[in-house]
Amino acid sequence: MPTAGFKAGLEDVVAGDSGICFIDGREGRLVYRGYDIHDLVEHDASFEEVTYLLWHGTLPSRDELAAFDGDLRRQREVPAKVLDVVTTAPRGVHPMEVLRTAVSALGMYDPDGEDMSTAANVRKATRLVAQMATLVAAIGRVREGKAPVAPDPTLDHAENFLYMLWERRPTALEARVFRAALVMHADHELNASTFAARVTAATLSDIYSAIVSAIGALRGPLHGGANEQVMRMLLEIGSVDRAEEYITQALAEKRKIMGFGHRVYKTEDPRATHLRQMSHDVGAQAGDTRWYEISRVVERTMLEQKKLYPNVDFYSASTYYMMGLPIDLFTPIFAVSRISGWSAHVLEQYEHNRIIRPRAEYVGPERLTYVPLAQR
Numbered sequence: 001m002p003t004a005g006f007k008a009g010l011e012d013v014v015a016g017d018s019g020i021c022f023i024d025g026r027e028g029r030l031v032y033r034g035y036d037i038h039d040l041v042e043h044d045a046s047f048e049e050v051t052y053l054l055w056h057g058t059l060p061s062r063d064e065l066a067a068f069d070g071d072l073r074r075q076r077e078v079p080a081k082v083l084d085v086v087t088t089a090p091r092g093v094h095p096m097e098v099l100r101t102a103v104s105a106l107g108m109y110d111p112d113g114e115d116m117s118t119a120a121n122v123r124k125a126t127r128l129v130a131q132m133a134t135l136v137a138a139i140g141r142v143r144e145g146k147a148p149v150a151p152d153p154t155l156d157h158a159e160n161f162l163y164m165l166w167e168r169r170p171t172a173l174e175a176r177v178f179r180a181a182l183v184m185h186a187d188h189e190l191n192a193s194t195f196a197a198r199v200t201a202a203t204l205s206d207i208y209s210a211i212v213s214a215i216g217a218l219r220g221p222l223h224g225g226a227n228e229q230v231m232r233m234l235l236e237i238g239s240v241d242r243a244e245e246y247i248t249q250a251l252a253e254k255r256k257i258m259g260f261g262h263r264v265y266k267t268e269d270p271r272a273t274h275l276r277q278m279s280h281d282v283g284a285q286a287g288d289t290r291w292y293e294i295s296r297v298v299e300r301t302m303l304e305q306k307k308l309y310p311n312v313d314f315y316s317a318s319t320y321y322m323m324g325l326p327i328d329l330f331t332p333i334f335a336v337s338r339i340s341g342w343s344a345h346v347l348e349q350y351e352h353n354r355i356i357r358p359r360a361e362y363v364g365p366e367r368l369t370y371v372p373l374a375q376r
Contacts (some may be wrong), residue, residue, distance in 0.1 A: 015356070016198075020054055020344050021189045028267040032187060033057055040183055041274050047157045047182040047340070048072060051129060054187055054344035055122070068126075069156070075130035076151035076160070078102075078138070079109040083148065086138045095139045095332045096219040100212055102135050103128070107208030116204070121350060124207050125343035132339045133157065136332040137164035143326070158182055161336060166324070173285050174323055177278045181316065184271040185334055187341025189264075193217040193224065197342045201349040202356040214342045215335060221258070224331040224338075229258040230317035231327050234294055243297035251305055259314030260302050268309040275315035282322040291318040 007013050022031040030037040033053050040050060048069045052060040060068060082105045089098045110127060112120040138148035141164075149164045158179035162170040170178065188194070197214035201207070218224035237246045250257060262269055276295075283289035295318050302308050320330055 010358075015190060015195070015358075017352075018189070018345070018348060019057065020348060021187045021341070023189050023264050025262075025264040025266050028265055028270050030184075030188070030270050035059075037184060037270050038273075041180050044176065044179070045183055047179060047186070047337070050183050050186050051340040051344075054340055055125070055347060071126050072130045072157060073151075073153045075127045076134050076153070078131050078134050079106070082106050082109060082135075083138060086135065086148070087142055089139075089142075091143075094219070095136075095143065095328055096215065096224075096335075098139050099132075099135060099332050099335060100215045100219070102139075103132070103208065103215060104212050106131060106135075107206060110208070114206070116206070116350070118347075118350070121207055121347060125347060128207070128211060128343055129157075129339050133161040133336045134164060136329065136336050137161055139332060140165050140326060140329045143328075171285070173281060177282055177319065177323070180274060180278065181319065182337040184274065184312065185316075185337035187338070187344065191223065192220070193338065194342055194345050198345050198349045199356045201346040202353060204350075204353065207343065207346050210346045211339065211342055214338070218331060218335060218338070224334045226258045226311075226313035227317040227320070227330045227334075228327050230314055231321050231330070233258065234291055234298075234318060234321075237294055237298070240290065240293045240297055243294045244301050247298055247301040248305065257298075257302060257306075257308075259317065260306070260308040260310055262309075262311045265309070265311065269311040271312040272310045272315055275312065275319055276310070279315045279318045279322065282319055286322050288322070291321060294318075 020033065023029070024031070032040065032050065035053065046065075049059060049065060052065065052068050082102055085102045085105050086098055089101070106128070110124055112123055134148075134151055141148050146167075149167050152160055152163050155163055155169070156175075156179075159170055159175045162174060162178060190198070193214040196217040197210040200210040200213040221229055237243050247257060279292045279295060280289060283292045295315060299310050299314070302310075317330070320333065321327065325333065
């Protein structure tokens, strides 16, 4: 039998110290290195600034940001043989499978190879952040039968990703919304994918192996894949007048409604606060707020019937959909952002490493005696 200290899913179990991210579940606060996510989003902090903050612990000066941004822009191009992994992948497989394989291939072409010095690992992390966006955009293009688009060094990280995906520059609203989405998804403490990355890094395996571990965890529908399921649900509902009845029936049938509740937050996910408004604004610009309006009814119904608040996945679904982002690209886009947090945690793990090796509560049989094969 499990001991009194056992927690299924390691719920609320502290697994280590970190100076990167703090979540206050009761007050609904998400904090990066001391900066509240509301403060960062409301001041239109760039993804580049936030990545620097997560890695180095302070916001960059103007010169530091210019140098870091320049490094990212110079590293955006993916080696040709890695791009071949994307263009020759079997049609019909999930984009996350292609991304997982392509990131693994990146590790074989990194010029720093097996160098595990701090400086080399920061350079590898820089390449990963820069090239993750290029890979995901290429995956999206190839899946639509189009050729990948080369990076534009005149655009910032958020604008460049949308340009590489759409082959057009985003509008000011699209760029602002996507920039904020990248910032809000950048880190979230020891979530499943980040913990997977740290477990791999703790063996002193290379950063590419750690990030592939994270991508594998993010692939699951209970983690990064949740917003895909949210949008498919909204499409199934189809109209505002069907929303309340749909959710009521789904709850009666004990079906899980994706995008609601959170292991840590006991109130509204602070990221949902901003994404709700962004869902409205993007829909209004497109002249179609239907998906936002359906989402509002679903949100109200879930709060009334289950006392559950939306999490980051719920309103990111309609926001991305109204921006024209393909549903099956939602999870890879999550990785475009979260690579900043994953790499920050890997770098932190290397700095103060101890191999992560928890114990399991054994619940199997005991003291059995071997019976020879002829007697079984």
